[in-house]
Amino acid sequence: MKHKFQWRRTLTAACIVLASVSGSFGAYANDIKIGVVDTERILAESAPAVRALKKIEKEFLPRDKEIKEMASQAKALQELLEKDGKTMPEADRRNKERDLANLNREYQRAQRQMREDLSLRQNDEVATLQLSASKAIQIIAEAEKYDLILPLRDLVYRSQRMDITDKVIKALADK
Incomplete structure (x- = not known):
């Protein structure tokens, strides 16, 4: 019972404070400039993201070929065992049968190792891209005098004129 009373008292005090502040805040509300940015789009569409993807694909292509070759060897050996x-x-x-079992183990190990290495490389590239994007966002925010820039993913609603994602993607392309 005492807990409920304290909760009501705190809520009432908060409402009083908000009501008294909102009158003076209204004068400043027109001066606040807020922007939003779609980080997922930046990570997918920006020039550095596309370059990073191509770089990773090129880097992992030989290993992928090797793993596919192992798979075809295993398939051929399996077919031979089934036929003859x-x-x-x-x-x-x-x-x-022992060769097939060894080949399957090696295939699974190589596949798992490649997935882990690929994940690490992707995380490295994403971290680098996020750092570049953060710098670009900060430069845009300072140049255009934004007071606040929020990520788009958690917003319920936003006006399109507040979205600076295209500006960030262009800024990253210019680098």
Whole structure:
């Protein structure tokens, strides 16, 4: 009961403070300039993001080819065992089954390692891009005298004229 009373008292005090401040705040509200930025679009569409994606694809292409080659070897060995396994000598069949099991293990290990390495590289590139984007946003905010710039992802509503994403993407392209 005491807790409810304290909660009401705090809420009432907060309302009184807000009511008294809102009168003086109204005069400053017209001077505040707020912008929003779509970070997901920047990470997907900006020139540095596109370059980073191409760089990573080029970097991981040889490993991807190697893994695909392992998969085709395993498939060929599996098909051979299915086709001729019953007619080949027991020792040959066991050797081929062991080779297939080893190849499958190696394939899974290589795939897992590539996924981990790819994830690390992508995270590095995203971190670099976020840093560049933050600098570009700060430069735009200072040049155009913004008081506040918010990320778009958590907003319920925003006016299109507040969105500076295209300006940030252009600023990053100019670098």
